[in-house]
Amino acid sequence: MDSVDTLALLLARLQFSFTIGVHILFPSFTIGLASYLAVLEGLWLKTGKQVYIRLFKYWIKIFAVVFAMGVVSGIVMSYEFGTNWSVFSDKTGPVLGPLLAYEVLSAFFLEAGFLGIMLFGLNKVGKKLHFMATLMVAIGTFFSAFWILSANSWMQTPAGYSINEVGQFVPENWVEIIFNPSFPYRLVHMVIAAYLTTAFVVGAVAAWHLLRDKTCEGAKVMFSMAMWMAAIVAPIQIFVGDMHGLNTLEHQPAKVAAMEGHFETQKGAPLILFGWPDMEAEETKYAVEIPKLGSLILTHHADGEIVGLKAFPKEDRPNAPIVFWSFRIMVGLGTLMALVGFWSLWLRWRKKLYTASLFHKISLLMGPTGFIAVLAGWTVTEVGRQPYTVYGLLRTSQSVGPVEAPAIATSLAVFAVVYFVVFGFGIYYILRMMGAAPTPGQSPIASDHPIGLDSVMSTQASKEEQ
Amino acid sequence: MFDLPTIWAGLLALAVLIYVILDGFDLGIGILYPALKKGEERSAAMNTVAPVWDGNETWLVLGGGGLLAAFPLAYSVVMSALYVPILAMLFGLIFRGVSFEFRWRDPKHEKIWDLGFFGGSLLATFSQGIVLGAFVQGIQVEGRAYSGGWFDWLTPFSLFTGAALVFGYAFLGAMWLIMKTEGDLRERLYKLSLPLMLIVFVLTGLVSLWTPFLSPEIYERWFKMPTLFYLSPVPVLAALLAWRIYVNLKRRNDYRPFPLALGLFVLSYAGLGISIYPYVVPRAVTVAQAAAPNSSLGFMLIGAVIFLPLILAYTGYSYWVFRGKVKQGEGYH
Secondary structure, eight states: OOHHHHHHHHHHHHHHHHHHHHHHHHHHHHHHHHHHHHHHHHHHHHHOOHHHHHHHHHHHHHHHHHHHHHHHHHHHHHHHHHHHOHHHHHHHHHHHHHHHHHHIIIIIHHHHHHHHHHHHOHHHHHHHHHHHHHHHHHHHHHHHHHHHHHHHHHHHSOOSEEEOTTSOEEESOHHHHHTOTTHHHHHHHHHHHHHHHHHHHHHHHHHHHHHHOTTOHHHHHHHHHHHHHHHHHHHHHHHHHHHHHHHHHHHOHHHHHHHHTOOSOEESOOEEEEEEEETTTTEEEEEEEETTHHHHHHHSSTTOEEOOGGGSOGGGOOOHHHHHHHHHHHHHHHHHHHHHHHHHHHHHHTTOTTTOHHHHHHHHHHTTHHHHHHHHHHHHHHHTTTTEEETTTEEGGGTOOSOOHHHHHHHHHHHHHHHHHHHHHHHHHHHHHHHSOSSTTOOOSOOOOTTOHHHHHHHHHHHHHO | OOOHHHHHHHHHHHHHHHHHHHHHHHHHHHHHGGGSOTTHHHHHHHHTTTTTHHHHHHHHHHHHHHHHHHOHHHHHHHHHHTHHHHHHHHHHHHHHHHHHHHHHHOGGGHHHHHHHHHHHHHHHHHHHHHHHHHHHHOOOEETTEEOSOTTTTOOHHHHHHHHHHHHHHHHHHHHHHHHHOOHHHHHHHHHHHHHHHHHHHHHHHHHHHHGGGTOHHHHHHHHSTTHHHHHTHHHHHHHHHHHHHHHHHHTTOSSSHHHHHHHHHHHHHHHHHHHHTTEEETTTEEHHHHOOOHHHHHHHHHHHHHHHHHHHHHHHHHHHHTOSOOBTTTBTO
């Protein structure tokens, strides 16, 4: 492979990681937020309490902006497989294509079809049908996660295929393909991650408003809901993550070796807390470690054997420092989330949840941690899969298309500029909407959304108050 | 009678046609933006599609995803060959897509997002037209990969189809807005519609005449007897439809021109199909050569049979919920 090809490969990888990295932030938020909106609307229908519909109105505007950004950055993904990874597309299309087609048919259309009614249709269809539309959007986000994670998991742990005479992967057993070995773990881990991401954003927004006004009812309700989520789900996520890790150990031992910073295969391996995995020297330098604990966690035996990176040829190893450190960022943030959850339980018990300013400040800082953890986690699993696109079978260097480096460099530069401008504006608008308090009559941002959800809901609200 | 690859070629052609029709008027509204008055008129125009634009664009994702699934070789060749116009289309779609939300969130910068909506729609449409032209004129393939350069798509023909599609979508958008709006806005579109229609008719005619001369194969298909006899209804029907649109526009019938204009699009599309079949990458790869194995196509067909009727039903429901005229300044009340 000559140097121009290497450059084209590097640029194609950079472009894909940049566009997918930006894209994943939006669904991480909308999967959780769609469910949260369904819960809020359901509570409103059940209890008739105004605070729930007020919160619904508050978050649906944010949802609409995030969703639009998710859609436009997602369309890019569905074409980028072909523009930049055409060999990969040709070879894996018969297996991965139908999974993506099912995602479009069962999820994207469902979301898009009912989004209009969810955003603008309350006065047209009435409360119950509107609630159904909200549910359909929420279910659509889940179906979408199901199919795309199945496709991604198949690339990690391919199953149910054969290879035909032109080198394409050909489906043999769809149940084995869809429910490939790593899929159940990855699906649960990611959906929970999306819920936690949303919970900590909602918690941070609530904390921001509680810091300004401890009596703000909307903020109290949001904060309480977010902290229940953190307290219950963050520990579950740690448990699920552990199971996911054990599954990875079984199917992708090189990835786990990189995550742990182990180069030597050893019995009774230590848990390396920190250090610098040096790929050239084949050792983790400056390691701070706890003896035996690595084996205990991964094999549940103090003397269990753990395979190190040296067991794999150099050209088959993933980039250890990136995997090692991304993994620590994810685990560290996950642990912080669980701690915040436990702290909230204690404060709740002491009846200080809405008055503890220090805790509110910490919750505010925790706001973006879900996104960082999601990016770090995906970096672990995707960089850890390298140097393959289909693990063990198709190398990344043999997946890239014939497009020349200057073309990719140009498009990468345009992507960078367009994404920073467009999504920069989007995030600014979202933050501005979050800055407005969730109290009645507050709408410093332009609330005259085209088809006036606001006015409809406020007329309904005033009718109900009478 | 029909094998799975043929069924999927038909289903994908249908998906792309639905996309062209639905996002066609949707993008057309963006292209027409500079002709509308700032503020309320533009808001009303945008409101006519705000609840449905996302669903309209999903057909494009189905087109891309479906091509990958059913004809992976074609997907990989076409996307590499048309790298530049495909990405340009995506950039255009990004700007116009976010404008639907951003425009309402930031009234102080409404101008920026009006421009984003117009520019994005124009770029996306022009790029789609170029993709269409570059596709029809043929793509160079060696083995299982595209073997041309990254500017092969750029020809007088592809630029011409790009321009034709811009006017085509603008025309469709105008017919849609005549159906969905009232007052000054509708009047403005009535005034625009006749010149627009004339331009569209001339450009479509030129593209139709030009296409057979791109390759002897297409020429044979159209001008050999007895095919000429079977195919002659296509241009005749097109002329008939154009005349009906003209009459209805003259009579100020708000509701007829739009479905008739859709008919015109369907006919042009059918004409393209006749020029292209049986290739899925024109004159390089046939439907049969590019098809995924039957185990892929059969599995997907189950999904298509279950989901497509549901999708059409709830998409129809959504259009029905938001039926009727959108009044200026008061959205959907």
